[in-house]
Amino acid sequence: MTDNTIIIDEQTTWAGGRSPFNVSYGKLMMWLFLLSDTFTFSCLLIGYGAIRFSYGEGWPDPSTVFNHFPFAHGMNLPLLFVSLMTFILIGSSVTMVLAVEAGHRNSKKEVAKYMLYTIVGGIMFLSCQAWEWSQFIGEGASLRENLFGLTEAGKIKAAGLGFAHHYTWIEGVDRMAGPVPFASLFFIVTGFHGFHVFSGVVLNIIIYINTIKGTYERRGHYEMVEKVGLYWHFVDLVWVFVFTFYYLI
Amino acid sequence: MSNAHNNNATENEYIPETYIPHSENHGTKEIWQKFWILLVITIMDFIVYFIKVSPDFKIYKNIFFIIFGIIKAYFIVGTFMHLKNEKTNLIMTVLVPIVFILWFITWMMYEGHALSTY
Incomplete structure (x- = not known):
């Protein structure tokens, strides 16, 4: 605030009557x-x-498990689909920040346009996640079950240490049943994140409707767009780390 | 609007719940610049992922991914969420509690051995 004429001294900063963080x-x-x-x-x-x-x-x-891509049956394409999901989410984050920028200029038309793009991006991401989940569930994963077994090195190590009895062989499946947390944590972490994305899309739709109706134009500022934008960027941020820890490492 | 921008408002006029500080418009140039940076970093993640390394060197690949994740987080939080341009007090309020998370990570990595199933 360059034109702030109030002299702020430390003793009265928190005494009320002003916003110490300037937000x-x-x-x-x-x-x-x-x-x-x-x-x-x-x-x-x-x-x-x-x-x-x-x-x-x-x-x-993970690269041997999440290696599918829509319309590419039987091909080994690890990381490609999840990278696409990351692009979609970063792209929708950019349209969100453009909506915030348009809000600073009080441009109702542009805010509505970019909010719509953001909503479309969010729905695309959720659809991708639904597809990924259905693939994984179709391969026998659930909160209590995981058919993706040990790596070759793990099998040798398991035989050497005699811990193979921890795992049960499932008839008709050409794999040793793997650690159950692999599937359950996948569903919990991506599910919790997906629920955040879903909430974000709902909030974005509410903001979009309010923008079209002119609620913020009458109010004189588009601060609600900024607040929901913060939440939306956070969702993007969490995905960056889910992507890093669940798929890359 | 007038209520938000009137810095000479007396205390009786000040309503904290509806106080909106004047926001500066920085244009779209920086936004697109950061978008391309994020895109390039994600593509580099993708490329590095397919570089074959021996198991001994996998840890360096993982460190690389984590560093890139933090760089992405810096651009998202700093530019997109506008934290870079906020007051130092607000930046500290948000960032200092992250120390607890760092401590938690260190602690759980140390204790992780005890969780070993074999």
Whole structure:
């Protein structure tokens, strides 16, 4: 605030009557909510890391599991589909920030346009995730079951240490049943993130309808777009780490 | 709008719940610049993933992925979420509690051995 004529001294900064962080109440609360959500997601990802390392070589290689792409049957295409999902989410994040920028200029038409793009991006991401889930479930994964077994190195190690009795051979399936947390953590982590994306899409639709109806034009500012934008970028941010820890590492 | 921008408002006029600070418009140039950076980083992730390394060197690949993840996070939080242009107090309020997460990661990696199933 370059034209701020009030002299702020330390003793009265927090005495009320002004905004010490120079952000609105709603935006500050959104930041604090996102911080708490960061802790929730960190718990899930750290739990995932600890369980994964506790299995050592016994953990399936994600590139041998998530190697499908729509309309490409029987081809081994690891990481391609999930990279596409990342592109979609980053792209929708960019359209969101463009909507915020348009809001600063009070351009109702542009805000509505970019909000619509963001909603489309979010729905595309959710559709991709639904496809990925249905593939994985179709291969016998559930919260209590995982047919993706040990790696070759893991089998040798398992035989050497005599822990193969931890795993049961399933008739008719040419694999040793693998660690159950591989599937259950996948569903919980990506499911929790997907639920956030779904909530974000619902919020975006509400903002879009309000923009078209001219609610923010009458209010004189588009701050609601910024607040929901913060949430949407957070969802994108979480996906960056889910992508890194679940698919890349 | 007038309520939001009137810096000389007396305390009686000030309503914290509806106070909207004046937001500056930085244009779309920086947004697109960061978008291309994020795109290139994701493509580099994709390329590095397919570089075959011996199991001993896989840890360096993982460190590379984590560093790239943090760089992506910096651009998303800094530019897209506009945290870079906020007051230092707000930046610290958001970032300092992350120390607990770092501690949690270190702790769980240390304790992870005890969770080993074999």
